[in-house]
Amino acid sequence: MAVELRPGVWRVGLRGVNAYLVEDDDGLALVDTGMPWQADSVRRALEVAGFSMRDVDRVLLTHYDVDHVGGLQSLLSSVRAADGDVEVCCGEGDADLVVGNRKPPLSAPKGLGQRLGGMLTPSVDSPVRALGDGDRVGGFEVVATPGHTPGHVAYVHEELDAALLGDLVREDDGRLELSPWLLSSDTGELEPSVRRVLDRTPAFEAACVGHGDPIRSGGRDALAAVLD
Secondary structure (H helix, E strand, C coil), X not given: CEEEEECCEXXXXXXXXXXXXXXXXXXXXXXXXXCHHHHHHHHHHHHHCCCCHHHEEEEEECCCCHHHHCCHHHHHHHHHHCCCCCEEEEECCCHHHHCCCCCCCCXXXXXHXXXXXXXXXXXXXXXXXXXXXXXXXXXXXXXXCCCCCCCCEEEXXXXXXXXXXXXXXXEECCEEEECCHHHCCCHHHHHHHHHHHHHHCCCCCEEEECCCCCECCCHHHHHHHHCC
């Protein structure tokens, strides 16, 4: 189901994880894609919001994990079946994982889990644009937010007052908390990543998280409270 959080920003609530739709003058972006078996749920959510995959101009991935990239290949296939095209973007530290050029390192706490999840995640057969800190894509500024994964990024849309935070933080009982140790590649990078988002964005209302309920208003304050 797609729920509009604020003008131009929809939450696509999937079982256990969120994806998002963002529409601005630069087109329609789908942020993250859910599990492999949730692609049809994403398609239905697009229809509820008045769109289809043919209307999507770009898919923005916050990071490589099966619950965020799993539906990508199926969704791209439906675009190609309609003779369409869509840009796929991911942080430069995770982009090679999405296309299957390398595997997650077993040295990271979550490396084994990522490799097991990768058995369920088809590698995409489309080019993936690798994004670095400070890049712009559509109406978004890219902020490098490593910690949950090495290539994790957040997408901040100043005009729409929204920050797409992926798994940098998660929501629990109305509060945001850092990604837990077991699910992170390097917890020492999490707080600096939060500070980087706060330093880059003087204000935003919607804090759109990968897990839990997004914060609809006061999102920057909620993120700043994580450091307290």
